[in-house]
Amino acid sequence: MGKQRDLSTGIVAQIQALRQQGLTQTKIAEQLGISQSSVCKALKKNCSKRTNCSGVRKTSARDNKQLRKIAVSNRFKSTSELTDLWNKQTGADVSRSTTYRRLRELGFKSRVPAVKPMLNKKQMEERLKWAKEHGEWTAEDCQKVVFSDESRFCISFGDQGPRVWRRGGETYNHECVKRSVKFPQSVMVWGCMSARGVGKLCFLKKTVSAAVYQDVLEMFLIPTVEEQFGEEDFIFQQDLAPAHAAKSTKDWFTKKQLEVLAWPANSPDLNVIENLWAIVKRKIRDRKPTTLDQLKQNIATAWEAVSAETCDKLVKSMPTETSGSHTSQGGSHKILRK
Template sequence: MYQSMLWDSLPTTVRAIIYKWQKHGTVKNLPRTGRLTKITPRAQRQLIQEVTKDPTTTSKELQASLASVKVIVHDSKRLDKNGLHGRVPRRKPLLSKKNIKARLSFARKHLDDPQDFWENNLWTNETKIELFGRSVSHYVWCKSNIAFQNKNIIPKVKYGGGSVIVWGCFAASGPGRLAVINGTMNSAIYQKILKENVRTSVCDLKLKRTWVLQQDNDPKHTRKSTSECLKKNKMKNLECPSQSSDLNPIEMLWHDLKKVVLARKPSNVAELQQFCKDEWAKIPPQRCNRLIASY
């Protein structure tokens, strides 16, 4: 009876702590609060050094590495205070030693080219745009345990629900023509696209007579028949190293195009094609000029 009276006289918070202690066995196993553990400046510096040296380090790896100084990394608040935040890593092509050497050679070759040279280039490429694909990352604000409610779900369809492949070109003066490719693209279709769109785009963008066509090293672009077609039509080609899509500023325009097209929520492939053409024509020349100016 004396124990019961003593228990009832304890504050509610104290009784809750004792109850959790009895449930989990020891104080060490009690659930952690949101308060940061106090650590020494030396341990703090070591934590920052570990993350700076290898940004992909996980919390468990940090705990194992910093066990000697008794630092427990249970959340990211400590790193946030030091300007280190969790981010989705950027992706770029895996480069071999041969690719790296070719990219360095390309940079040295064109190091002293004037700005007029880059402004007189016609940058070209193809891309695939899916109807319901994850071409753009999406985020939703939601509480715990409601991630699968309809308002928090983005529909997913097998194989993207349909897609289109488009070929486009642009220069510092603005976007050129955009061609929609029906079916599988091969060298014959690519040569036809060049004949129908390149000269027209050069005239529309008012490029000088010394203009240069840029294209990547896709097999369709480097075939002997394609090279002969370029030579026959007097199209000078700017050869870029392999695995160097990041050297083509048109990739930034593809990102812009996909974002605005998917925001319009096309319901079928026909609408997707039309939205691509409409939004490509709306790209401001200032955007193109800034991309070339930063090259």
């Protein structure tokens, strides 16, 4: 069979006109007495964009406005679920792919939701007060702080849960964030860091009571600050966990003559070591540990590989980066300013 001849301009125009009327390629081919492949070729040849050759759009501007309202009210619904709601409310008959395209056109993108802690009114007020009290801190002030925290590491990290539909600038909007909850524990780790690098890492084998916590500080914090600061002054940061706030722990700090940074309750997002934990967990996820021993070894290896430059960069970001000091669970303010 010889090479198929190109269709005339008139035939191509007829194909385009029939397509705009909503006819399928099969119907067009039957009506014009040509092959379906010729119709397909003509449509592809004369279309630079898919929307120009896909026929009449099934949705109107009003339909699209309704979809925007549905997406804003149902941030954590899947595309299929949004499609069902859209069809039900508008009487339309659109596919999942059409819904996805319209959402993109409206500026929505499916993203993994940011995680923010649940805060009550008192905690919000304390966080704002803390931010104002430390609002004049400079990068140099932050470099005197030794940040500490415990973190749980799991052998199986699982999936990241439902995704959220949001537009640019909506990352931390109240309705777009995922509330953090406790997750299954495999290994609990205590660590500390400063602008000078990471400190000694401790794998916790039991519930952290005040006595256990003081032993951790004695065996892991003291060697770290002696190595990093020597005789220089520093400030120690910790959260308000029961073992940290216990009277015996406060007495321990007094005895050791260590200055402790005042800290608002339920504020892990203010602590730069959280960013460091995230870095370590990403590295471990790539290695995919399958046993507890492998997990511990991977944690230690990833922790030791963190450079002083990385720590310094994280600490220096505190005066300028927008963090989680909130007057509400939605809005945010710069916690420190130069």
